Amino acid sequence: MTPSLPFKIFVVEDNEWYGELLMHRLGQNPNHSVYRFSTGQACLDQLGEKPDFITLDYSLPDAKGEQLLRQISDRLPGTEVLVISGQEDVGTAVRMLQQGAYDYLVKDENTLDRLWNIVGKVEQQVRLRRENAQLRQQIGARYGPGQAILGEHPSVQQVHLLIAKAARTAITVSVSGETGTGKELAAKAIHFQSDRAARPFVAVNMAAIPRELVESELFGHEKGAFTGAVARRVGRLEEATGGTLFLDEIADLDLSLQAKLLRVLQEREVTRVGGNQHIAFDVRLIVATHRDLLAEVQAGRFREDLYYRLLGLPIALPPLRQRGNDILLLADVFVREFCRFNNLALRQLTEAARAQLMTHPFPGNVRELKAVVELATVLADGEQIQATDLPLCAGKALIGAGSQLSLRDQTTAIVQGCLDELGGDVLAVAARLQIGKSTIYRMIQLREVHVS
Numbered sequence: 001m002t003p004s005l006p007f008k009i010f011v012v013e014d015n016e017w018y019g020e021l022l023m024h025r026l027g028q029n030p031n032h033s034v035y036r037f038s039t040g041q042a043c044l045d046q047l048g049e050k051p052d053f054i055t056l057d058y059s060l061p062d063a064k065g066e067q068l069l070r071q072i073s074d075r076l077p078g079t080e081v082l083v084i085s086g087q088e089d090v091g092t093a094v095r096m097l098q099q100g101a102y103d104y105l106v107k108d109e110n111t112l113d114r115l116w117n118i119v120g121k122v123e124q125q126v127r128l129r130r131e132n133a134q135l136r137q138q139i140g141a142r143y144g145p146g147q148a149i150l151g152e153h154p155s156v157q158q159v160h161l162l163i164a165k166a167a168r169t170a171i172t173v174s175v176s177g178e179t180g181t182g183k184e185l186a187a188k189a190i191h192f193q194s195d196r197a198a199r200p201f202v203a204v205n206m207a208a209i210p211r212e213l214v215e216s217e218l219f220g221h222e223k224g225a226f227t228g229a230v231a232r233r234v235g236r237l238e239e240a241t242g243g244t245l246f247l248d249e250i251a252d253l254d255l256s257l258q259a260k261l262l263r264v265l266q267e268r269e270v271t272r273v274g275g276n277q278h279i280a281f282d283v284r285l286i287v288a289t290h291r292d293l294l295a296e297v298q299a300g301r302f303r304e305d306l307y308y309r310l311l312g313l314p315i316a317l318p319p320l321r322q323r324g325n326d327i328l329l330l331a332d333v334f335v336r337e338f339c340r341f342n343n344l345a346l347r348q349l350t351e352a353a354r355a356q357l358m359t360h361p362f363p364g365n366v367r368e369l370k371a372v373v374e375l376a377t378v379l380a381d382g383e384q385i386q387a388t389d390l391p392l393c394a395g396k397a398l399i400g401a402g403s404q405l406s407l408r409d410q411t412t413a414i415v416q417g418c419l420d421e422l423g424g425d426v427l428a429v430a431a432r433l434q435i436g437k438s439t440i441y442r443m444i445q446l447r448e449v450h451v452s
């Protein structure tokens with residue numbers, strides 16, 4: 001619990017001496033704010049203060065425990081209530097617990113210690129709940145309308161509109177677009193703008209999972225279902241229940257698994273590998289691909305029935321080179337964010353650098369632009385980012401098809417791209433990339449790059 005948000009406890013106890021005792025014990029934690037009420041009505045009158053925890057004497061002069069518990073639960077469903085009773089009565093205890101009381105304690109010499117332990121546990125849960133809510137709020141703001149997919153170009157505005165429409169219902173969404181155009185970002189924006197935002201967003205990349213593991217990854221498996229299945233594993237579909245399942249690179253799904261996925265989606269029930277229990281699930285599905293899925297269908301690589309089942313609301317993300325001035329808008333945002341994150345004085349792209357960005361084709365799209373301007377921000381001397389700071393090589397994606405490339409692979413691709421473009425002129429490449437020529441010679445010697 002943060003010091004600014006104390007843990008608020010109501011003690012409802014008509015016996016003044018016992019009430020003071022409880023207050024004293026609970027007040028030993030400086031982060032607790034404890035208030036005492038000697039009648040049920042006095043407590044009800046103050047529920048607007050939203051206590052985090054209530055200890056309730058079962059027999060109050062003006063109300064019975066059951067009645068009061070019901071009224072509290074109706075008005076503050078998330079607040080835990082501990083019932084404390086003068087007499088041990090199993091029937092009453094069971095009734096109170098059935099009605100939603102957190103626990104039931106009998107007044108004896110151990111009550112204060114047990115109370116202390118219970119409050120500690122509840123406080124921990126409340127703290128986690130608050131942190132979760134705070135994080136959700138932050139994430140929600142990050143993926144709010146127009147916040148995630150930045151851009152003003154009409155084609156991007158159209159994407160914003162479609163995301164907002166998709167978020168209103170649980171319709172399946174199919175996102176298409178070249179690599180790095182923001183397909184996963186669009187999927188997250190839909191999820192966090194929808195009423196599923198508080199539930200999980202689960203992303204699975206079909207291209208990243210070995211073929212033989214896809215089925216158990218998606219649908220889960222029972223212990224012993226296959227060699228290596230040492231324990232039961234819940235599949236990603238089940239994991240996403242109530243929320244959104246994002247299937248990236250859906251075109252990479254094997255034909256036999258396409259049939260299984262279709263069946264699961266039609267029946268809205270999943271059976272874990274090696275199991276026989278049918279488990280119903282409630283998941284919003286978003287799929288993405290950088291391929292032309294219809295062409296995959298025509299080529300016989302993707303099932304037509306699954307294609308129509310998954311098409312839902314199609315959203316096409318335009319390539320960055322077709323977004324006009326959005327290139328500069330995004331570049332400025334990425335430079336600003338990078339400087340802020342790294343505590344650098346704000347740097348600006350010069351006009352020449354901006355002009356250069358506008359002529360580059362960006363085959364790696366937004367991901368490439370981000371990497372390019374971040375690197376240029378690092379390379380820049382002083383507050384101006386010059387055109388020569390931009391590690392651009394015409395026609396080559398500098399930061400390619402995925403975050404899965406290691407830094408070394410990306411460096412190799414950048415150096416090779418520049419060598420190709422500059423006709424193998426090592427000195428020119430070294431000057432362009434601002435790295436030592438011996439680095440490039442060493443890479444050639446190690447056959448990491450070549451001069452053709």
Ligand SMILES: Nc1ncnc2c1ncn2[C@@H]1O[C@H](COP(=O)(O)OP(=O)(O)OP(=O)(O)O)[C@@H](O)[C@H]1O
Nearest residue numbers: 148149150178179180181182183184185366367401
């Ligand atoms: N319009 C945008 N505004 C801000 N950032 C963006 C935008 N589009 C993409 N990005 C950023 O670009 C990077 C790539 O985006 P994302 O992973 O969503 O692309 P993708 O199309 O799913 O890529 P891939 O096809 O490789 O899976 C991320 O860092 C993302 O935050």
